[in-house]
Amino acid sequence: MAATAVSEEGTKPTAAWGAVLSMALCVAMLIASEFMPVSLLTPMAEGLRATEGQTGQAISISGLFAVAASMVITTAAGTLNRKWVLVAMTAFMLVSLVLVAAAPNFAVLMLGRALLGICIGGFWALATAVIMRLVPESEVPRALAQMYGGQAIAAAFAAPVGSYLGGLFGWRAVFWALTPIVAVNLVWHVIALPSLPARQPQDFRTMFGLLKRPYFLRGLIASMLSWGSAFTMFTYLRPFLEQVTGADVTTLSILLLVLGCAGFVGTWGSGRFLHGSVAPLLKLPALLMGGCTIGLLLLGGSVAAVGLFLALWGAMNTAMSVIWMTWMSQNVDDAPEAAGSLMVAAIQASILLGAVVGGILLDGLSIFATFLGSVALAAIGIALIGNGKRLLKPE
Numbered sequence: 001m002a003a004t005a006v007s008e009e010g011t012k013p014t015a016a017w018g019a020v021l022s023m024a025l026c027v028a029m030l031i032a033s034e035f036m037p038v039s040l041l042t043p044m045a046e047g048l049r050a051t052e053g054q055t056g057q058a059i060s061i062s063g064l065f066a067v068a069a070s071m072v073i074t075t076a077a078g079t080l081n082r083k084w085v086l087v088a089m090t091a092f093m094l095v096s097l098v099l100v101a102a103a104p105n106f107a108v109l110m111l112g113r114a115l116l117g118i119c120i121g122g123f124w125a126l127a128t129a130v131i132m133r134l135v136p137e138s139e140v141p142r143a144l145a146q147m148y149g150g151q152a153i154a155a156a157f158a159a160p161v162g163s164y165l166g167g168l169f170g171w172r173a174v175f176w177a178l179t180p181i182v183a184v185n186l187v188w189h190v191i192a193l194p195s196l197p198a199r200q201p202q203d204f205r206t207m208f209g210l211l212k213r214p215y216f217l218r219g220l221i222a223s224m225l226s227w228g229s230a231f232t233m234f235t236y237l238r239p240f241l242e243q244v245t246g247a248d249v250t251t252l253s254i255l256l257l258v259l260g261c262a263g264f265v266g267t268w269g270s271g272r273f274l275h276g277s278v279a280p281l282l283k284l285p286a287l288l289m290g291g292c293t294i295g296l297l298l299l300g301g302s303v304a305a306v307g308l309f310l311a312l313w314g315a316m317n318t319a320m321s322v323i324w325m326t327w328m329s330q331n332v333d334d335a336p337e338a339a340g341s342l343m344v345a346a347i348q349a350s351i352l353l354g355a356v357v358g359g360i361l362l363d364g365l366s367i368f369a370t371f372l373g374s375v376a377l378a379a380i381g382i383a384l385i386g387n388g389k390r391l392l393k394p395e
Contacts, residue, residue, distance in 0.1 A: 016134040020143050022192040023127065025185045026090055027150030030123060032158035032178060033097060033116055034062055039163040039256060040171040041238050047171060048106045051363060060359075061110050063352030065117025070125040070344035071207075074337040082126055082196035087189045092119040094182045101175035117348075124344040128325050129336035133196060140329050145270050145322050152267045152318045156260030160253040163238075167249045206338040216332060216339070218384065219282075219391040220346045223324050225381030226286045228350035230317060232358040233293050233374035240367045244300040251303060258307050262314035269315070270322035278327045279388030285320035286385070289313050290378025297371050331393040 037044055045051060073085070092115055099112030127147065135143045162174045210216050241247040241255060292313040299305035324343070332339035354374075361369040385391065 016192075016194055017143075017146075018192040019134050019194060020131065020146050022185065022188045023086075023130070024147045024150035024153075025181075025188065026086075026093075026123065027127075027147055028154040028158075029090075029093060029150075029178065029182050029185060030120055031151050031154035032162075033093060033175075033182075034120060035154075035234075036158060036162050036174060036178075038235055038238060039158070039160070039252075040166045040174065041236075042242070043166055043171045048103075048109060060352045060355035062113040062117035062120060063348045063355065065114045066121035066124070066348035067117075067345045067352065069118040069121025070341050070348060071121075073122040073125045074341050079198045082130055082198065083189070083193040085126060086123060086130070086193065087186065089119045089122040090182065090186045090189055092116070092122075094179060094186065097175050097179050097182060101172050101179070121344055121348060124347075125341040126337065128329060128340045128343075130196060132329060132333075132336055134194075141270075141322065141326050144325050144329070145267050148270075148318055148321045148325075149264070149267045151321060152260070152263035154260075156257065156263055158260070160257035160260065163249065163256060164253045206335055207342055210332060210335060210338055210342060213393075215391050215393060219324075219327060219331070220342060222282065222381050222385045222391065223343065224346045224350040225377050225384065226289075226320060226324070226350075227347045228354045229286055229293075229374045229377035229381060230289055230320070230354075231351045232354035232377060233289075233296075233371055234317075235355045236358050236362055236367060236370050239362065240296065240300065240371065241306070243367055244296075245303060245306050246301070247303070255303070255307055255310055259310040259314035262311040263318040266315035266317065266319035267322070270319040277392065278323055278330065279392055281323050282327060282388040282391060283382050283385040285316050285323065286378040286381040288316045289320075290375050290382070292316075293371050293374050293378070297368060297375075327391065331391075 096112045096116035096119065099115065100109055103109040103112060128144065131143045131147060132140055165177070166174050211220075237256075238252065241252050245251075245255075247255060292309040295309040296306060299309075328339050328343055329336065354377075357373060358370045361373055
């Protein structure tokens, strides 16, 4: 599994696919850990004596710390070998899962989620830059798609399996079940990842310099709107399916499985067909996922219609990550770590705000208001992106 990364002299690497697979498993565990409360929102709220809107903030707190971690990790890591930074982030995830599973109250739960946020921010800030060092440039979209295949795996199995097992054994057992898998992933990182010495020093001036590039700033805001729209809806999907669709635990698990399995299609398609300029594809996630949310609002009482819309939404959810990270790798290739930090901070901030605003709308108005908020964010994102050309690096 060991393979060489790009040398400092710029020689072409031998593609380290074992390391890419190790990162894909880490992605799967990160996604499963971060969004497991979505499928367990109701029982977690009951067990911790909190409202569903408050429990939804368990996602937002991890997002808050992910934003902070993503902004400082590339600077704080300094000259540390990036391999060991990724190993440390995975160790944080393991500790976080133990804290959440054993949480005696809401405060300890939030502490565990905060630690997970540090892992999320640190890992994602470095992930694309590391992938760019593990494989030749022409293989980057494929490697990104393979890494985000971990997202598809988590989306396919974590939510429905978590919902089902939570109904049988309780929500704490679901988080305990993740810990041995993360432990195995930690060992795999140590074995599979090649040495990744730090390159040029990163500091906040590099990030500010990127924000002065109009095309990058537009793309950053557009990506925030796309993810914000997606997770304003997704965070509170279970209450919608229970209240509007009338889904019981079995139907809920099946619908979440449909959504997740569709993610494999999105990952496969983005890795196979994403070539050349990504400009025409940048507005596709907000357009299709926003349209699916409208469909849910109109036909949410039909299980068959809901299944179709969730399948389309799930496929685009995984493709969205590959599309936007390919955009970053193609247009900010001179400072990938700094760009990665900003991208992750923007995405996590949008997830945080989506969870907060969605929870407020749910508790204060209704689940329909939450979904309408998601549609509004998608519409603004589509308008900003346009044909995508203003988000590309000038020739």
